[in-house]
Amino acid sequence: MDFALSDEQQAIFDMARAFGASEIAPHARDWEKAGTIPKELWPKVAELGLGGIYVGEDHGGSGLSRLDATLVFEALAMACPAVGSFLSIHNMCGGMIDKFGSDEAKAKWLPGLISMEKVFSYCLTEPGSGSDAAALRTKAERTNEGWKLNGAKAFISGGSYSDAYLTMVRTGEDGPKGISAVIVEAGTPGLSYGALEDKMGWRAQPTSQVQFDDCVIPAENFLGEEGKGFTYAMAGLDGGRLNIAASALGGAQAALDATLAYMGERKAFGKSLDQFQALQFRLAELEVKLQSSRTFLRQAAWKLDNRAPDATKFCAMAKLMVTDNAFDVANQSLQLHGGYGYLADYGIEKIVRDLRVHQILEGTNEIMRLIVSRAMLAERG
Secondary structure, three states: OOOOOOHHHHHHHHHHHHHHHHHHHHHHHHHHHHOOOOOOHHHHHHHOOOOOOOOOHHHOOOOOOHHHHHHHHHHHHOOOHHHHHHHHHHHHHHHHHHHHOOHHHHHHHHHHHHHOOOOEEEEOOEOOEOOOHHHOOOEEEEOOOEEEEEEEEEEEEOOOOOOEEEEEEEOOOOOHHHEEEEEEEOOOOOEEEOOOOOOOOOOOOOEEEEEEEEEEEEHHHEEOOOOOHHHHHHHHHHHHHHHHHHHHHHHHHHHHHHHHHHHHHOEEOOEEHHHOHHHHHHHHHHHHHHHHHHHHHHHHHHHHHOOOOOHHHHHHHHHHHHHHHHHHHHHHHHHHOHHHHHOHHHOHHHHHHHHHHHHOOOOOHHHHHHHHHHHHHHHOO
16 A cells, blocks of 8 residues: 655645645635635636646546545645635536536536636535435426526525536426536526625635526536436535545644644743643644544545545545544644634634534535445445
8 A cells, every 4th residue: 555645646736735825825814804716816726727627638627536636625725725615616516517518518618617717616505405405496497498497506605706507406306316407607697696695714705695586598508417416416525525625634734834833933931832741742633633634535535536336435434534623623723822823813713714614515524424324334234
């Protein structure tokens, strides 16, 4: 077993980390205050090949593996978890189009997605169906022009900001088999947005409800096969859970790095904080949490890349373990800063706020426990 990154993977990580340090980190607090990410950032991201991470090279994408992607999002989250996570959502849409879309759909959507001239959002959650995603009610009915949508999506990252919305809709019977996937472009009549949500964290990401009122889209905006949308959504969530875990890991690593520096500078009772054995023990515990999380996350990504039969279970376990550990590391890093950790100037409180939602989205950690336990029971015999 080889746990080392290849030279190419190390280069990917270093590239993403350097970009984050120069183009994202200096502006992260300002973007949080503004409640938005300047769209001028995204073409720069695309120039690095990060607009279509999972899109095959034959369609102009980077064709990276899921393991490669975790390196990208861990590195970017060291600069700002909110920005890196938003990019992961855009890339999840790209991966779904590349994997499930027709040749015509790929030709229509992927060029703009890869160049990030068009930013994509993912619409699954609804006001009445969060964890129970198969209960979604947003309806799509056939028309002479294509499809007419009615319903609403909640907690959409990029709501009112993005240029296109990959949306799960009900085209048939109740339950997962009646769900299909469509793409709705910004500016389509009948598409509207709720007020921007006032959130605890991820404040740089505009988030709102997305509303469809007799919203008519052309037939060519239908993605893949009718009735397969829930399958597409769940396939996307395996990778999405890895990315959310990777982003949590990067944010927590940044918090711990800042804490190590702070404890070497801050003095109490005549010596620096890093000279107190009790605090040294605390640092060791945080390092163990992060390193064990990193190893497990990369194993789960490897399983997904290799289509292991237990990949979904491992993606759920990784999301659960890493996001819980990462939040704990960030929170304890704030504690080790004392009162200064509570001040915005030190950047730790922002990381704590940003990482809290990683335990909720892409399936709550309670749902991760359900997935894991069901897999265990299924494997029992």
